[in-house]
Amino acid sequence: MITTQFQVDVPSWVATAVAATGGFLPSLDDRMALAIHLAERNFRDGGGGPFAAIVVERSSGRIISAGVNRVLASNLSVSHAEVVALSLAQCRLGTWDLGAKPGAPTELVVNWRPCLQCCGAVLWSGISHLVIPDDSDELERLTGFDEGPVPADWVEQFERRGVAVTRGVQLPEALRVFRDFSEWVDQGRAVVYNARGTGVNVGRGTPASESGAADSG
Ligand SMILES: [Zn+2]
Secondary structure (H helix, E strand, C coil): CCCCCCCCCCCHHHHHHHHHCCCECCCHHHHHHHHHHHHHHHHHHCCCCCCEEEEEECCCCEEEEEEECCHHHHCCCCCCHHHHHHHHHHHHHCCCCCCCCCCCCEEEEECCCCCHHHHHHHHCCCCCEEECCCCCCHHHHHHCECCCCCCCCHHHHHHHCCCEEECCCCHHHHHHHHHHHHHHHHCCCCCCCCECCCCCCCCCCCCHHHCCCCCCC
């Protein structure tokens, strides 16, 4: 028999962390701080990479969902933090369009720029704002994850489709978590599940000219 369904769960500590905020995060800094906190807890917990995302009502800061990367725990390569958070928000609101409610724009807060896969996931989600620490190559340099061939003009492409992009939120703390993650990789305590080159953990630091592509998220 073939398999006819699949499922992704987030650990209970995700909901506990959201509840500890009171359910509302008025400032972008506070929203990103939660995403970064979840990302750090996630890689130390072993269920996936150092990535987390939350969906909020932009104006009120009400938290609609929170997701973490679950690639390792679920054995599903698509279960990046953005996909998990967007899917949980859509389940909660009962719609595939997170922009469906008039006057209530939704925002996705992620602890780095979405990878190639998640750029598509964000664009089709109905989200109208994306908030990230940065979109430089620092993530790939520090961790060895490959983000895929994201277009250089991705911000322009997003904004052309009605998704505003805010960069520069909590960058030092985001980079601190990636550095801590890379230390764990060096110690053999964490896995770069889709490292450059082969799609398995081939370690960090492979020059781009010698490698192929995989992804992160
Ligand atoms: Zn991704």
